[in-house]
Amino acid sequence: ERYVYRFGGGVSDGGSGDKNLLGGKGANLAEMASIGLPVPPGFTISTAMCTRYYEEGETFPDSVRAEVAQGIAHIEAITGKTFGDATDPLLVSVRSGARVSMPGMMDTVLNLGLNDQTVEGLASASGDERFAWDSYRRFIQMYSDVVLGLDHGAFEEALEIAKEDKGFTLDTELSAADLKALVAEFKGLVEQQQGKPFPQDVHDQLWGAIGAVFGSWQSDRAKVYRRLNDIPGSWGTAVNVQAMVFGNMGDTSATGVAFTRDPSTGHNAYYGEFLINAQGEDVVAGIRTPQYLTKAAREEAGAKPLSMEEALPAAYTELAAVFDQLERHYRDMQDIEFTVQQGKLWMLQTRSGKRTAKAALKIAVDMAAEGLITREEAIARVDPQALDQLLHPTLDPEAARDVLTKGLPASPGAASGAAVFTADAAEKWAADGKAVILVRTETSPEDIHGMHAAKGILTARGGMTSHAAVVARGMGRPCVSGAGALSIDAKAKIARVGGREVKEGDLLTIDGATGEVMAGEVATIQPELAGDFGTLMEWADAVRRLKVRANAETPLDCRTARDFGAEGVGLCRTEHMFLEADRVTAVRQMILAEDEAGRRAALEKLLPEQRSDFAEIFEVMAGLPVTVRLLDPPLHEFLPHEEAEFSEVAKAAGVDVDVLKRRAAELHEFNPMLGHRGCRLGVTYPEIYEMQARAIFEAALDVADKSGEAPIPEIMIPLVATKRELELMKAVVDRTAKAVFEERGKTVEYLVGTMIELPRAALRAGEIAEAGEFFSFGTNDLTQTTLGVSRDDAGRFLGSYVEQGIYPKDPFVSIDVEGVGELISLAAERGRATKPNLKLGICGEHGGDPASIAFCESVGLDYVSASPYRVPIARLAAAQAAL
Numbered sequence: 001e002r003y004v005y006r007f008g009g010g011v012s013d014g015g016s017g018d019k020n021l022l023g024g025k026g027a028n029l030a031e032m033a034s035i036g037l038p039v040p041p042g043f044t045i046s047t048a049m050c051t052r053y054y055e056e057g058e059t060f061p062d063s064v065r066a067e068v069a070q071g072i073a074h075i076e077a078i079t080g081k082t083f084g085d086a087t088d089p090l091l092v093s094v095r096s097g098a099r100v101s102m103p104g105m106m107d108t109v110l111n112l113g114l115n116d117q118t119v120e121g122l123a124s125a126s127g128d129e130r131f132a133w134d135s136y137r138r139f140i141q142m143y144s145d146v147v148l149g150l151d152h153g154a155f156e157e158a159l160e161i162a163k164e165d166k167g168f169t170l171d172t173e174l175s176a177a178d179l180k181a182l183v184a185e186f187k188g189l190v191e192q193q194q195g196k197p198f199p200q201d202v203h204d205q206l207w208g209a210i211g212a213v214f215g216s217w218q219s220d221r222a223k224v225y226r227r228l229n230d231i232p233g234s235w236g237t238a239v240n241v242q243a244m245v246f247g248n249m250g251d252t253s254a255t256g257v258a259f260t261r262d263p264s265t266g267h268n269a270y271y272g273e274f275l276i277n278a279q280g281e282d283v284v285a286g287i288r289t290p291q292y293l294t295k296a297a298r299e300e301a302g303a304k305p306l307s308m309e310e311a312l313p314a315a316y317t318e319l320a321a322v323f324d325q326l327e328r329h330y331r332d333m334q335d336i337e338f339t340v341q342q343g344k345l346w347m348l349q350t351r352s353g354k355r356t357a358k359a360a361l362k363i364a365v366d367m368a369a370e371g372l373i374t375r376e377e378a379i380a381r382v383d384p385q386a387l388d389q390l391l392h393p394t395l396d397p398e399a400a401r402d403v404l405t406k407g408l409p410a411s412p413g414a415a416s417g418a419a420v421f422t423a424d425a426a427e428k429w430a431a432d433g434k435a436v437i438l439v440r441t442e443t444s445p446e447d448i449h450g451m452h453a454a455k456g457i458l459t460a461r462g463g464m465t466s467h468a469a470v471v472a473r474g475m476g477r478p479c480v481s482g483a484g485a486l487s488i489d490a491k492a493k494i495a496r497v498g499g500r501e502v503k504e505g506d507l508l509t510i511d512g513a514t515g516e517v518m519a520g521e522v523a524t525i526q527p528e529l530a531g532d533f534g535t536l537m538e539w540a541d542a543v544r545r546l547k548v549r550a551n552a553e554t555p556l557d558c559r560t561a562r563d564f565g566a567e568g569v570g571l572c573r574t575e576h577m578f579l580e581a582d583r584v585t586a587v588r589q590m591i592l593a594e595d596e597a598g599r600r601a602a603l604e605k606l607l608p609e610q611r612s613d614f615a616e617i618f619e620v621m622a623g624l625p626v627t628v629r630l631l632d633p634p635l636h637e638f639l640p641h642e643e644a645e646f647s648e649v650a651k652a653a654g655v656d657v658d659v660l661k662r663r664a665a666e667l668h669e670f671n672p673m674l675g676h677r678g679c680r681l682g683v684t685y686p687e688i689y690e691m692q693a694r695a696i697f698e699a700a701l702d703v704a705d706k707s708g709e710a711p712i713p714e715i716m717i718p719l720v721a722t723k724r725e726l727e728l729m730k731a732v733v734d735r736t737a738k739a740v741f742e743e744r745g746k747t748v749e750y751l752v753g754t755m756i757e758l759p760r761a762a763l764r765a766g767e768i769a770e771a772g773e774f775f776s777f778g779t780n781d782l783t784q785t786t787l788g789v790s791r792d793d794a795g796r797f798l799g800s801y802v803e804q805g806i807y808p809k810d811p812f813v814s815i816d817v818e819g820v821g822e823l824i825s826l827a828a829e830r831g832r833a834t835k836p837n838l839k840l841g842i843c844g845e846h847g848g849d850p851a852s853i854a855f856c857e858s859v860g861l862d863y864v865s866a867s868p869y870r871v872p873i874a875r876l877a878a879a880q881a882a883l
């Protein structure tokens, strides 16, 4: 089996289609080389080797050693340099690269191949002694950290002291002699810490680094990142070995990172940062404040240090041409790493750039308009879940702001929360249900769990492409980075800025769109849903087949849902209408009644209230279908539970406390979820459903009279298991309709159907369909009853179930396609065999989950119903499912 794939110098053994085997980085390096871009030559050791490495006790087979030797020979042939050569040595980088990018999660070693001899060769061959020793000190520092696992703090400290001794602030001020002394000190540190000298054999160095990159796949931080992002551990990482190019060869050399469009706003303008006389890591690590790429961006920010466009015009022009070529080739916004060595441009990485939801929308819509992609592709490019970011409130521009300082607008959105100064504190506070803003000097991959737990992230150092910024954008967390005026003392849990102090727990607000950092909480407003959002939604609506409704039970929810494009209400629960303060007394009176006459008397009082509830909802939803579910929960939910409440209620209801308590005890159930609820209430007390049906029909007629547009009530009977139950309940509804229509001398169109939420109902769907006109899959209860898992008690074990792969995802979030899904498709099939025009929908949490929506499309349901804020997500997901 082959494990090594070459690229560069006119050879590309792989290409962008080989991401699974070569990792994203390796596949794209090969692709860039094959389209003629300047890529330093190298080779990729495949992810298959990573898997084998772990299978065989972290060892390498001889065949791979031979392949790697050939790979090195390939690089030597193209560069004309020899690995380990004392006069003109080849140096390489050893880079990790998984299928999907895991920013900063895994390790990379630069300048490998330097030792006490080759450093002299590098100095004389390049004619630049300072550069050679700078590279050597970087190499020892990185290798000691990544491969030898030594304490990197000691090396950083030695570097700081070396600068301080000379009164320098920048690494670049150190002379060749300073760096030579520092290398000697570094080597001393290595010997002291590991008890043997720094490895001088370049082949040992190479294999050490390859092993370390494979090893980093199983590091704790990589594991956490994989868990948060659903990345299987079985994928493994590839290793890329590539000829070094040097951005640290003086003022005509530089290194940078860039995006072909703005990843935060989506604007079609080159966007990036670079540093003169520096190496790769320097830009992201925030060692110096990076410079702007374009003159326009520099001027807009009012910054002094020259942009790349001004400082290195020829390399910039070449880079801009590469941007355009890459966008045309990949037909997507690219995230790029480059280095300029003595005026010559080299490409070191490209990938589809991570972007905010706002940028994703704009880029998709713009690229479709530019003709780069089709509308269908634009629809497919936007992650429906990410729209969530846009549907939520932003800071009210009118609200007062107590601005503490300003940083860079690194990831948009606004967040308020208590300041915390460590990732662990963020996680702890969040677990206690508190909103927190994680405040750090800069973040590192070790902070990832805290960033995830935080509502927003604030850093004092680092640019727009710093770790904090990249990770925050990926997670959809608002972030302000590089707020340089902040001085943070994480140990003392305090931040100081302009004479003010922010202590742990103090409220902060950050605005990731402007970079502002404010004391206290700032009021928010609803977002604008026009522009690119509206355009993409229009395109989505044109291709989707599934209709999208909302689960809504108040006029406000219905309004929100309609504004978000809902085409009806898929689930209007009625129990909340029974719980309102002024009504619960009548409800309790009904429950306590000894006979039907008593219940009817109480229901009589509830009728006008229910009628006005429905009228308000029907008015908002005029002309659209509204599915109303008749009363579902067990009656004792409406009775008091506390001792004090009992006497109060007894007094109000005019009954003895003991009578009340006896009745409450009678109603007690061992397992209310499977108890006297749903249509079982209607079967035993048909007068309840009769009152509700009357309220619905009277309200519908009232609204039709008033607005001239009647709603289309779809009356839904819950928790049906048998055809007979539905028949009985439908008879109650039809009888009531007939009575109301006769009284009024008018009719409205209506349907009677049922929720399918019990396995028996799904199995007997063929005959149940004879008795009803629609099915709505109540997937919350159907999941509970199919899996035999109570949703409210699942928290204790479901996490372990998902971790151990028993269920691929939380079945209450994303439909269990194999089990619950099979019941749904079977019920749909059997129901439609009886009644071809049977209307089919889904209500329940799953109606807003993109994966579940794709499933609904595959079984041919007519609509999905989701909570109002998820309606746009469902519209886009439904369109993607139809593509």
Ligand code: ADP
Pocket (backbone or CB within 6 Å): 040, 092, 093, 094, 095, 096, 103, 104, 105, 106, 108, 110, 242, 243, 244, 245, 246, 247, 279, 280, 281, 337, 338, 339, 348, 349
């Ligand atoms: P990451 O995945 O963390 O970005 P990379 O492997 O891309 O790690 O490398 C880290 C940094 O080193 C990047 O800025 C990259 O551009 C730089 N780098 C990697 N290989 C080389 C090379 N052969 N020559 C010069 N710089 C390099």
Ligand code: MG
Pocket (backbone or CB within 6 Å): 337, 349
């Ligand atoms: Mg990189």
Ligand code: MG
Pocket (backbone or CB within 6 Å): 718, 719, 757, 778, 780, 781
């Ligand atoms: Mg239910």
